[in-house]
Amino acid sequence: MGRVTDLEDLPLRADLRGLKPYGAPQAPLPVALNVNENTHPVPEEVADDILDSIAIALREVNRYPDREFTELREGFADYLGHGLTRDQIWAANGSNEVLQHVLQAFAGPGRTAFGFAPTYSMYPLLARGTGAEWIAGTREHDYTLVAETAAAQVADAAPDVVFLCAPNNPTGTPLRLDVIEAVYDATDGIVVVDEAYQEFAPRDEQSALTLLPERPRLVVSRTMSKAFAFAGARVGYLAADPAVIDALRLVRLPYHLSALTQAAASAALRHAPVMLGTVDEIVAERDRISATLAALGYTPHESWTNFVLFSGVDDPASTWQALYDRGILIRDVGIPHSLRVTAGTAEESTAFLEALASIGSAA
Numbered sequence: 001m002g003r004v005t006d007l008e009d010l011p012l013r014a015d016l017r018g019l020k021p022y023g024a025p026q027a028p029l030p031v032a033l034n035v036n037e038n039t040h041p042v043p044e045e046v047a048d049d050i051l052d053s054i055a056i057a058l059r060e061v062n063r064y065p066d067r068e069f070t071e072l073r074e075g076f077a078d079y080l081g082h083g084l085t086r087d088q089i090w091a092a093n094g095s096n097e098v099l100q101h102v103l104q105a106f107a108g109p110g111r112t113a114f115g116f117a118p119t120y121s122m123y124p125l126l127a128r129g130t131g132a133e134w135i136a137g138t139r140e141h142d143y144t145l146v147a148e149t150a151a152a153q154v155a156d157a158a159p160d161v162v163f164l165c166a167p168n169n170p171t172g173t174p175l176r177l178d179v180i181e182a183v184y185d186a187t188d189g190i191v192v193v194d195e196a197y198q199e200f201a202p203r204d205e206q207s208a209l210t211l212l213p214e215r216p217r218l219v220v221s222r223t224m225s226k227a228f229a230f231a232g233a234r235v236g237y238l239a240a241d242p243a244v245i246d247a248l249r250l251v252r253l254p255y256h257l258s259a260l261t262q263a264a265a266s267a268a269l270r271h272a273p274v275m276l277g278t279v280d281e282i283v284a285e286r287d288r289i290s291a292t293l294a295a296l297g298y299t300p301h302e303s304w305t306n307f308v309l310f311s312g313v314d315d316p317a318s319t320w321q322a323l324y325d326r327g328i329l330i331r332d333v334g335i336p337h338s339l340r341v342t343a344g345t346a347e348e349s350t351a352f353l354e355a356l357a358s359i360g361s362a363a
């Protein structure tokens with residue numbers, strides 16, 4: 001048999017040919033503000049408790065873990081509130097895997113998944129990975145969604161799964177609950193509200209969790225990767241009707257959450273207020289970044305997240321490179337004349353703003 005040299009030589013699924021994998025650059029630069037992590041480390045006292053919990057779990061690591069991750073589901077139910085109980089909670093290795101489970105159960109070959117572009121770049125990749133077709137809807141010029149037109153697009157496409165990213169990545173745009181209600185009523189499919197950035201929204205704003213009662217096809221997903229400063233641990237979760245959770249059990253791999261992951265996540269959740277202690281600081285940095293970008297002549301978009309999308313960039317690729325050469329990694333998300341930056345610590349945010357000012361690339 002001849003030597004296999006590239007993908008073309010393999011009997012790859014026809015529907016995967018020509019696709020590109022997710023590939024945000026991972027470069028060891030001093031200031032990494034490209035993938036919306038919480039750039040503050042886990043506080044020392046919490047790290048100690050997490051280590052203790054992992055040490056205990058390690059003593060039984062010869063056995064398979066609790067397949068139902070019962071303690072962790074209880075932890076998430078308590079954290080989310082709204083009267084949720086563990087039978088309404090699911091979790092996996094990052095919310096990406098949670099979303100993959102939803103697509104495996106409710107999309108798949110011959111089915112469709114829908115989202116309003118520009119939105120999270122993983123939705124189409126995850127959908128196609130399950131063999132489903134991706135349908136892209138459109139937003140208003142300022143990236144917002146309006147209930148009536150959003151619902152009309154969904155009714156027209158009749159998808160099996162709808163993704164509503166609230167607030168939206170990569171634009172930061174808030175999503176009002178009336179849009180979610182209208183979209184839900186316009187489809188018989190599953191409606192996933194991805195609240196990966198919910199903790200950075202104004203405190204008095206309602207979560208889509210408030211809409212769960214009486215809506216068995218509504219799914220609200222969250223992650224520990226952003227506000228919780230836990231991206232490396234890979235833990236995401238969702239809340240939905242118990243019947244949805246039963247559907248996800250059909251597609252998950254047995255024991256998909258390792259004993260070490262369960263121990264670490266449960267310990268981190270016990271310290272939720274401390275783990276989330278940097279949120280206010282990050283929100284303040286986000287708003288400072290937006291104000292400074294505007295003063296520099298760019299157009300920052302409204303953001304309820306831990307990042308800012310800004311337009312008015314003459315040549316995003318060259319600005320991205322010039323920042324890279326100064327040790328600062330941000331994200332070119334492919335939106336014309338725009339770049340996205342994560343709000344880091346005060347020092348990181350200042351380093352970014354000063355470097356950008358020295359480049360001076362506002363159109």
Ligand SMILES: *Cc1c(COP(=O)(O)O)cnc(C)c1O
Nearest residue numbers: 094095096120169196223225236
């Ligand atoms: C970062 C992000 C996620 C989280 O992914 P994990 O797999 O939990 O790390 C989910 N949705 C959106 C929109 C995101 O930006």
